[in-house]
Amino acid sequence: MKYGFIGCGNMGGALAKALSQSTKDIMISDYMPEKAEGLAKELGCAYGDNNAVAEGCERIFLGVKPQVLKSVISPISSALSERKPLLISMAAGIKISQVEEYTGKVPVIRIMPNTPVSIGKGMILYCANELVTAEMIDSFAGDMKYAGSFDLIDEKLIDAASAVSGCGPAFMYMFIEALADGGVTCGLPRDKALRYAAETMAGAAELVLSSGKHPGELKDAVCSPGGSTIAGVRSLEENGLRAAGIEAVVKAFERTKELGK
Numbered sequence: 001m002k003y004g005f006i007g008c009g010n011m012g013g014a015l016a017k018a019l020s021q022s023t024k025d026i027m028i029s030d031y032m033p034e035k036a037e038g039l040a041k042e043l044g045c046a047y048g049d050n051n052a053v054a055e056g057c058e059r060i061f062l063g064v065k066p067q068v069l070k071s072v073i074s075p076i077s078s079a080l081s082e083r084k085p086l087l088i089s090m091a092a093g094i095k096i097s098q099v100e101e102y103t104g105k106v107p108v109i110r111i112m113p114n115t116p117v118s119i120g121k122g123m124i125l126y127c128a129n130e131l132v133t134a135e136m137i138d139s140f141a142g143d144m145k146y147a148g149s150f151d152l153i154d155e156k157l158i159d160a161a162s163a164v165s166g167c168g169p170a171f172m173y174m175f176i177e178a179l180a181d182g183g184v185t186c187g188l189p190r191d192k193a194l195r196y197a198a199e200t201m202a203g204a205a206e207l208v209l210s211s212g213k214h215p216g217e218l219k220d221a222v223c224s225p226g227g228s229t230i231a232g233v234r235s236l237e238e239n240g241l242r243a244a245g246i247e248a249v250v251k252a253f254e255r256t257k258e259l260g261k
Contacts, residue, residue, distance in 0.1 A: 001027045003143075004057030004085075006050050006072065008039050011090060012063025014118035016148035017150050020045060029053045054079040059140065060084040062099070066091040066259045073102040080106060086136060092160060092166070093260025096129050107131040109140065110155065112162040113147065122148030123165040127155040159260070163253035171248055176201055 002025040005016050009030075016039060017027060026045040029052065038059040040047035054076035055065055064072050069091045073080070074176040080087070081104035088109045089099050096108045109132055124147060128137065141150050153161055178196045185192030208215055223230040 001025050001046065002059060004028070004053035004060045005029060005063055006053055006060060007025060007031075007063030008036055009063060010115065011113060011117075012061060014115060014122075015047055015090075015113060015144070015147060016043060016045070018120065018122075019144060021146040022143045025166055027053050027057055029112055048257050050076050051079070052086075055083070057085060059088060062087060062089045062091060064091065068174050069099075069100050070102055073099075077103055079102070081224070084131075086132065086140070088140070092162065093256045093258070095260060096127070096155060098260070100129070105131065107136065109137070110158065112166050114166050117147040120148055124148055124150045125153050125158055125161050125165060126150060127153055127158055144170060159256045160253050163249045167249070167252040171245065172201060182220045 002126060003019060004027045005012050006029050008028050010017055016026060019044040020026060021246060024044050026040075026043070028036045028040045028043075028045060028047045029050050030039075033047075036047040037096045039045075046123050048056075050072065054247075060080075062069060062073070068157070069089075086104045086107045086109065087098070087103065088111055089132065090111050090113060092112070094110075096110050099110075100106070107129065109126055109128045113122050116125075117124065124144070126137075143147075144150070147210060175195070179197035179200075180188075180190065180193040184190055188196070204218070207218060211218070219233070
């Protein structure tokens with residue numbers, strides 16, 4: 001088959017759902033067979049075990065945790081080394097060279113997606129080894145068009161970038177929740193507070209991307225002299241919002257590096 005998934009957890013499952021909008025030529029495997037079977041039936045795809053994926057798929061997503069990647073690949077390494085399918089690794093912190101150590105010299109694309117791929121709004125960072133051709137990249141990105149945006153990045157920067165885009169949704173959700181809690185404190189119903197906070201963040205993000213303006217400039221445009229917004233901005237500064245955001249990315253980056261050891 002064209003595509004195979006070894007592991008269909010939250011991220012692997014989200015990518016499989018996005019891919020299934022382009023092709024049903026997919027086989028799904030997971031250490032919990034009933035999970036693979038359920039997702040395959042939902043998407044109208046095939047399911048099997050790791051051996052079936054390794055021996056029968058042209059492009060294989062490695063959707064398992066970095067801590068277990070080596071042990072998962074080891075039993076199928078001979079098939080992968082012999083057939084040389086395109087491997088797409090999403091294991092945090094695991095370098096392409098490490099995947100090659102486990103499988104031999106095969107084409108490898110390393111991707112770092114985020115959870116919004118499930119609604120076609122993902123940010124997918126990628127890099128590849130020299131066996132991956134431009135045609136492979138174009139074909140892969142085309143098949144994954146319903147997942148979101150792709151951006152090529154040097155592998156030495158991918159862990160830092162992932163700490164922003166890969167971990168970032170969790171940080172955004174926390175801030176949305178915090179804004180909503182503030183609204184509830186001021187008397188808003190919870191459902192409205194959550195909607196207003198989420199819609200506001202989505203719109204503000206879109207304005208950053210579409211305008212090309214620095215976020216600081218856009219922030220200044222909302223802050224009238226002596227007004228409500230600048231009072232709120234002052235409070236955020238006093239409570240260390242910027243420092244907390246920076247430290248969250250740094251800690252996520254450091255942990256990602258640890259996972260790759």
